[in-house]
Amino acid sequence: xxxxxxxxxxxxxxxxxxxxxxxxxxxxxxxxxxxxxxxxxxxxxxxxxxxxxxxxxxxxxxxxxxxxxxxxxxxxxxxxxxxxxxxxxxxxxxxxxxxxxxxxxxxxxxxxx
Amino acid sequence: xxxxxxxxxxxxxxxxxxxxxxxxxxxxxxxxxxxxxxxxxxxxxxxxxxxxxxxxxxxxxxxxxxxxxxxxxxxxxxxxxxxxxxxxxxxxxxxxxxxxxxxxxxxxxxxx
Numbered sequence: 001x002x003x004x005x006x007x008x009x010x011x012x013x014x015x016x017x018x019x020x021x022x023x024x025x026x027x028x029x030x031x032x033x034x035x036x037x038x039x040x041x042x043x044x045x046x047x048x049x050x051x052x053x054x055x056x057x058x059x060x061x062x063x064x065x066x067x068x069x070x071x072x073x074x075x076x077x078x079x080x081x082x083x084x085x086x087x088x089x090x091x092x093x094x095x096x097x098x099x100x101x102x103x104x105x106x107x108x109x110x111x112x113x
Numbered sequence: 114x115x116x117x118x119x120x121x122x123x124x125x126x127x128x129x130x131x132x133x134x135x136x137x138x139x140x141x142x143x144x145x146x147x148x149x150x151x152x153x154x155x156x157x158x159x160x161x162x163x164x165x166x167x168x169x170x171x172x173x174x175x176x177x178x179x180x181x182x183x184x185x186x187x188x189x190x191x192x193x194x195x196x197x198x199x200x201x202x203x204x205x206x207x208x209x210x211x212x213x214x215x216x217x218x219x220x221x222x223x224x225x
Contacts, residue, residue: 004156031211043203043215056212091156095211100145100164102211106156 002026004105006092012111018080021108024073025094033102034067034077035091043091049075050097082112115140115208119216126194127224134189134219136178136204145207146187148178151218152200160202163187174198199223 005024013019025032033048047057049069057067064083069075079086089109095102118137126132138144145164149157161172168180178189187204201220205213 033211042217043213045212045214048210048212050210055210093157097211100207100211101159101162102213103159104149104156106154 004092004094004103006090006105006108008108009106010109010111012113013082015083015112016081017112018078019082019086019110019112021077021090021092021110023075023077023092023105025075025092026103027073029094029096029103030072031095031097031102032069032075033091033093033095034075035093035104037089037091037107038087046077046090079110082110084112087111115206115214117204117206117214117216119202119204119219121219122217123220123222125222125224128196129193132189132191132194132198132221134202134204134221136187136189136216137185138187138204138206139185140206140208144187146178146180147205147207147213148172148176148187148189149203149205149215150174150200151203157203160189194221194223196223196225 007022034046037043046059047067052069067077089107091107093102093104116139147162148160151157160176161170163170163180201218203218204216
């Protein structure tokens with residue numbers, strides 16, 4: 001079975017450019033999460049969706065970050081404009097709300113120079 | 114506020130020796146607790162989880178963890194470590210609606 005699929009796996013971009021990270025959750029899962037991992041702050045929840053609706057975006061660092069989930073099988077996390085401090089690993093994860101197990105993708109490794 | 118503390122940043126264990134990774138949590142209600150493992154360049158894989166019931170939880174790869182409410186702890190153990198266990202280990206607590214708060218992680222090094 002396919003797990004959570006993220007793309008791109010690695011991206012290097014210049015400061016000021018727009019970055020779009022993509023996620024395909026596990027089929028049948030109705031909750032989707034975006035996490036960010038940095039050395040300084042560890043793993044942080046940015047936003048999560050339930051049934052395609054954003055439930056809690058309190059972890060989104062600032063207005064440069066936005067996330068969408070247009071349908072049950074696709075989500076994007078966009079950074080515009082990107083800054084060097086956005087360099088991190090961004091994980092997408094999905095679950096069945098009542099299943100209590102969250103499955104993580106392999107991450108998108110972002111470097112902003 | 115809910116939090117998870119993993120007091121050990123690094124641990125080195127000889128191959129074949131036993132392992133215990135410490136995790137302490139702060140949460141008002143009965144916690145849902147998790148241990149994840151992250152190999153270099155990889156995502157997070159669930160090792161085990163505790164929701165209720167038996168306080169000793171068995172997981173994959175020969176790992177187990179014990180929930181101790183009186184100590185607010187959920188330590189991860191393995192009786193005999195293999196070189197392939199070298200990775201970073203994260204403890205997490207579900208703060209509601211599957212919003213996980215993670216500890217800072219413990220990096221396990223396995224020496225020959």
